[in-house]
Amino acid sequence: MNFIPKPVLTVDIVDFSLMTNPDQMTAIHELIGMLNQAIPGEHNRPEMRIWSPAGDGGSITFWEDIQVAVDTALALMSFISQRNQSVDEHQRFQIRIGLHCGTVAKQIDFDNRENVWGEGINTSARVNSLARPGQILASQEFCNQAGLLARGAPEVVYLGKGWAKHHKLIHLYNLYMDGAGLPPAELDVWYGPFHQPLRMAIDTYKTMLREEQEDPSGPAFRVAVLAKRLMDLDPANQEARQAITALSQAYLPKVSGARHLYDPFLSPLSPNTLRYFFRKAMFTQYQKERVIVEEGQRADSMMMVVAGEIKPTMQGKPMQARLAREGAGEKLQELVFREGAILGEMGLFSPSGARSATLTATRDTIVFSLKYSDLSLPSDAELKDGTIPADLLAIMDIRRQVWDYYCARVIENQLNLHPLFNRLSATEKAELAYQGEFLPKDAGRAVELTPDDAWRYWTLVVAGALTVTRTNGARATYRLGDCLGLLRLLVNESPFATVTAAPGTQVIRFPWAVVKAIVGESQDFREDVHAAAQRELARR
Numbered sequence: 001m002n003f004i005p006k007p008v009l010t011v012d013i014v015d016f017s018l019m020t021n022p023d024q025m026t027a028i029h030e031l032i033g034m035l036n037q038a039i040p041g042e043h044n045r046p047e048m049r050i051w052s053p054a055g056d057g058g059s060i061t062f063w064e065d066i067q068v069a070v071d072t073a074l075a076l077m078s079f080i081s082q083r084n085q086s087v088d089e090h091q092r093f094q095i096r097i098g099l100h101c102g103t104v105a106k107q108i109d110f111d112n113r114e115n116v117w118g119e120g121i122n123t124s125a126r127v128n129s130l131a132r133p134g135q136i137l138a139s140q141e142f143c144n145q146a147g148l149l150a151r152g153a154p155e156v157v158y159l160g161k162g163w164a165k166h167h168k169l170i171h172l173y174n175l176y177m178d179g180a181g182l183p184p185a186e187l188d189v190w191y192g193p194f195h196q197p198l199r200m201a202i203d204t205y206k207t208m209l210r211e212e213q214e215d216p217s218g219p220a221f222r223v224a225v226l227a228k229r230l231m232d233l234d235p236a237n238q239e240a241r242q243a244i245t246a247l248s249q250a251y252l253p254k255v256s257g258a259r260h261l262y263d264p265f266l267s268p269l270s271p272n273t274l275r276y277f278f279r280k281a282m283f284t285q286y287q288k289e290r291v292i293v294e295e296g297q298r299a300d301s302m303m304m305v306v307a308g309e310i311k312p313t314m315q316g317k318p319m320q321a322r323l324a325r326e327g328a329g330e331k332l333q334e335l336v337f338r339e340g341a342i343l344g345e346m347g348l349f350s351p352s353g354a355r356s357a358t359l360t361a362t363r364d365t366i367v368f369s370l371k372y373s374d375l376s377l378p379s380d381a382e383l384k385d386g387t388i389p390a391d392l393l394a395i396m397d398i399r400r401q402v403w404d405y406y407c408a409r410v411i412e413n414q415l416n417l418h419p420l421f422n423r424l425s426a427t428e429k430a431e432l433a434y435q436g437e438f439l440p441k442d443a444g445r446a447v448e449l450t451p452d453d454a455w456r457y458w459t460l461v462v463a464g465a466l467t468v469t470r471t472n473g474a475r476a477t478y479r480l481g482d483c484l485g486l487l488r489l490l491v492n493e494s495p496f497a498t499v500t501a502a503p504g505t506q507v508i509r510f511p512w513a514v515v516k517a518i519v520g521e522s523q524d525f526r527e528d529v530h531a532a533a534q535r536e537l538a539r540r
Helices: 021-038 067-085 118-131 142-148 198-214 218-235 237-254 271-280 390-417 424-435 453-454 512-521 523-537
Strands: 005-013 049-054 056-062 096-110 114-117 136-137 156-161 169-175 283-285 291-293 302-309 309-314 320-324 329-333 357-362 365-371 435-438 456-462 465-471 475-478 495-499 504-509
Touching: 005 021, 005 067, 005 142, 021 067, 049 114, 056 067, 056 118, 067 096, 067 136, 067 142, 096 118, 096 142, 096 302, 096 504, 114 118, 118 169, 136 142, 142 169, 142 453, 271 365, 271 390, 309 512, 357 453, 390 424, 390 435, 390 456, 390 504, 424 512, 453 456, 453 495, 456 512, 465 523, 504 512, 512 523
Parallel strands: 096 136
Antiparallel strands: 005 056, 005 096, 049 056, 096 114, 136 169, 156 169, 283 365, 291 357, 302 365, 309 357, 320 329, 435 504, 456 504, 465 475, 465 495
8 A cells, every 4th residue: 555645635514413414414515516616627536636525524635736725725615605695694504624734545445436544634634623613724744745834825824733643743824815714813812911011921821821731732832932931021930930841841751752842843852952942042022114134144043933924035025935836837925934933044054154035024023033152062172071061962952953944944945946946836846845855964064975876866956066077087066056967867877986075065865766757747847857958968
């Protein structure tokens, strides 16, 4: 059985069990009819989607472009809204939608029909169960694969975390686009206590702390943020200090071998690292239209958006994320960073060390800032007796997490901006992002590649240079933006004898088998890479 990651949409009718039997049948019949209309026509064929019914709704697994799942969810929610406006109040019903991208497999079911099993179906159903009436709720995996976070979709709001079976943690996002779904204004604005007097902030914090202790899906990250705020306002507040220490420790038993603070960046950090992070991090508030950093400015800190939103621009123009859509060309949307987003982390490891964009608060915004100087590593001479101080362990922990973000963002940026990938679909880019590997694996290490590596992978240079000696004795140097691997489209045997990386070199590599499959499926990509390969052959 071949399990592969696919987008799954789960929909159910709210309060279905409270309806009469005739009303249940009418609602299901209407829901299925609207779902059929909601799926874009060119994708509404049996070989492109599989419907798995349930008593009050069902799940539909899409076999092609993940954008189809987004379009279907928005259209379905709009159809329900239009329907409810045209009927009497007692005839109305509401739905909720859960979106997830996870592994599924086709299998013949009990009635000898093709159906779907796997984690993708289970988690999509769990996301659906956590949604409110009228809400489109999506997992972080879905948002990442669909490019919703990378392109800064207008109304994609991070809500927090929920639990699936066996203590599986799900990061949840509210989707509101084109008037479909729940508007952000109807969501909980949790950071209000930042603007309250100290006494009110303490009371709110204590209430949230009790909720978090009683409910394992509660607002732990937000409690931690408020605890940090109270420590700034009232350094002697021991409850807040104890909470920061205890929050990650409290979840250690819940998932074997994992540590959770209910936040994508902070979750993997140890209690000792969390204490260091919150001790060093600084709150900064920016009013709407305030410029936070200027393009070209020396980078000296990383930031986490606590509330509000930040818009990046380059050379005075809004940054745009590319979204390729099957059969509809390429769509561009302005990039916006919202709650939970990490910014400025690339400067810690980027060879230039300069800000690549201007960041402007487009709403009143609150951020955590952590100076690079608080993340610097001491020299061997500064370490006494060969012991590693606790703070140094915390710094190393945070740097590892920042490095992971840096590697993922470089891969994402290259897939969105490099001309070789311009005409790939969102699904094809997601597959390359999933299979792509950033080297070096650890910050500061040298890149080491063998001739066999140069043949088995497509290797894209993103910093530094690779010098290649071919079997005929010729030498070639590959620099920023060059792709080592194009020649495999034109030759049958490896022409590489040696591959040497200059100090500071960084590369991304994609398995040849994955690239070959996409070349075979995408005519546009095939044309682009073959043209690039011919130029490479002529140039070398």
